[in-house]
Amino acid sequence: MTALDLENINVTSFASMPTPAELHAKLPMTDTAFATVTRGREDLRNILDRKDRRLFVVVGPCSIHDPVAGLDYARRLKALQEEVKDTMLLVMRVYFEKPRTTTGWKGYINDPFMDDSFRVDIGMEKARQFLLDVCELGLPTATEALDPISPQYLGDLIAWTAIGARTTESQTHREMSSGLSTPVGFKNGTDGDISIAINAILSAANPHAFLGINGEGSVSVVRTRGNAYGHVVLRGGDGRPNYDSVSVTIAEQALAKAKLPANIVVDCSHANSYKKPELQPLVMTDVTNQIVHGNRSLVGVMIESNICAGNQKIPADLSELKYGCSVTDACIDWETTVQMLKSADAELRRRP
Numbered sequence: 001m002t003a004l005d006l007e008n009i010n011v012t013s014f015a016s017m018p019t020p021a022e023l024h025a026k027l028p029m030t031d032t033a034f035a036t037v038t039r040g041r042e043d044l045r046n047i048l049d050r051k052d053r054r055l056f057v058v059v060g061p062c063s064i065h066d067p068v069a070g071l072d073y074a075r076r077l078k079a080l081q082e083e084v085k086d087t088m089l090l091v092m093r094v095y096f097e098k099p100r101t102t103t104g105w106k107g108y109i110n111d112p113f114m115d116d117s118f119r120v121d122i123g124m125e126k127a128r129q130f131l132l133d134v135c136e137l138g139l140p141t142a143t144e145a146l147d148p149i150s151p152q153y154l155g156d157l158i159a160w161t162a163i164g165a166r167t168t169e170s171q172t173h174r175e176m177s178s179g180l181s182t183p184v185g186f187k188n189g190t191d192g193d194i195s196i197a198i199n200a201i202l203s204a205a206n207p208h209a210f211l212g213i214n215g216e217g218s219v220s221v222v223r224t225r226g227n228a229y230g231h232v233v234l235r236g237g238d239g240r241p242n243y244d245s246v247s248v249t250i251a252e253q254a255l256a257k258a259k260l261p262a263n264i265v266v267d268c269s270h271a272n273s274y275k276k277p278e279l280q281p282l283v284m285t286d287v288t289n290q291i292v293h294g295n296r297s298l299v300g301v302m303i304e305s306n307i308c309a310g311n312q313k314i315p316a317d318l319s320e321l322k323y324g325c326s327v328t329d330a331c332i333d334w335e336t337t338v339q340m341l342k343s344a345d346a347e348l349r350r351r352p
């Protein structure tokens with residue numbers, strides 16, 4: 001026995017990754033993408049600062065698994081953005097990292113070929129290419145930051161970040177958020193507890209020092225400034241929705257008690273729609289109603305939407321995958337998305 005026999009007992013291999021700087025050099029930022037990200041972040045900050053009355057809408061597939069269908073979706077969303085731009089800022093959900101309740105496909109970065117080959121190196125490159133393509137269309141992007149190393153590879157192409165219900169209470173994710181360059185939405189816990197999201201906003205607003213990597217891939221002590229644009233995302237929990245006006249008032253009171261700005265986003269999906277996608281339009285109607293009737297804390301919504309409705313299991317033969325259909329949570333289809341956003345646009349035009 002040597003000391004080496006005592007470590008990595010449950011690790012089977014290490015595979016090298018390109019560094020963030022190498023990936024940036026291979027797929028550099030473009031002028032159009034730069035303008036999209038800069039504008040998207042500024043618009044979001046203005047909404048959170050109440051300098052812009054629009055509702056921001058994080059809308060798109062539960063997860064990206066097929067970049068062709070994903071870009072098809074992005075082009076449709078870009079066209080729709082033009083139609084609703086007076087009342088809403090559309091930000092495309094571009095989720096590559098899926099936090100699983102137990103196990104399952106963990107997303108396009110982790111396993112881009114969906115065959116357990118786990119080519120994270122290729123997944124990261126394809127993810128960066130996809131983000132570039134979406135930003136090139138002039139559409140800002142939103143993602144869930146799950147792996148604390150990924151933002152070094154992709155963060156320059158993101159306008160809004162979510163911390164998910166399963167990680168809002170994690171110190172690692174709060175530390176990472178304190179250094180992210182985007183506004184960050186913290187979801188309430190899967191049990192519906194919003195206090196963890198409020199504690200996360202407070203934590204992430206402060207400077208932190210923690211272990212991470214730098215652009216050259218060296219393990220580093222990362223020191224951050226703190227992120228002033230944390231906010232709560234109500235996603236329901238423990239089998240109960242929390243988008244109704246009473247739940248929103250409770251969230252407003254909790255934010256006021258913590259001396260935080262009353263900025264609340266409602267996730268129309270997940271426990272707010274009992275994971276039944278067809279209920280998402282009802283949630284959206286309720287939210288726009290609250291706004292039209294005077295609510296001032298609801299600043300954004302999230303919608304899980306794809307080209308086709310529902311979801312599908314990942315088949316053994318990937319050629320059997322249905323085009324434009326989620327392989328994770330079920331989504332509303334494109335036609336329902338258009339209806340939902342156009343009705344919200346009409347409703348929001350009536351706000352005082």
Ligand SMILES: O=C[C@H](O)[C@H](O)COP(=O)(O)O
Binds near residue numbers: 062101104270328
């Ligand atoms: O939005 C995605 C899912 O709700 C989340 O990743 C959990 O998924 P799971 O319960 O299917 O693992």
Ligand SMILES: C=C(OP(=O)(O)O)C(=O)O
Binds near residue numbers: 062163164166187
């Ligand atoms: C995983 C997600 O949500 P939540 O963290 O609310 O379950 C998601 O939005 O993809």
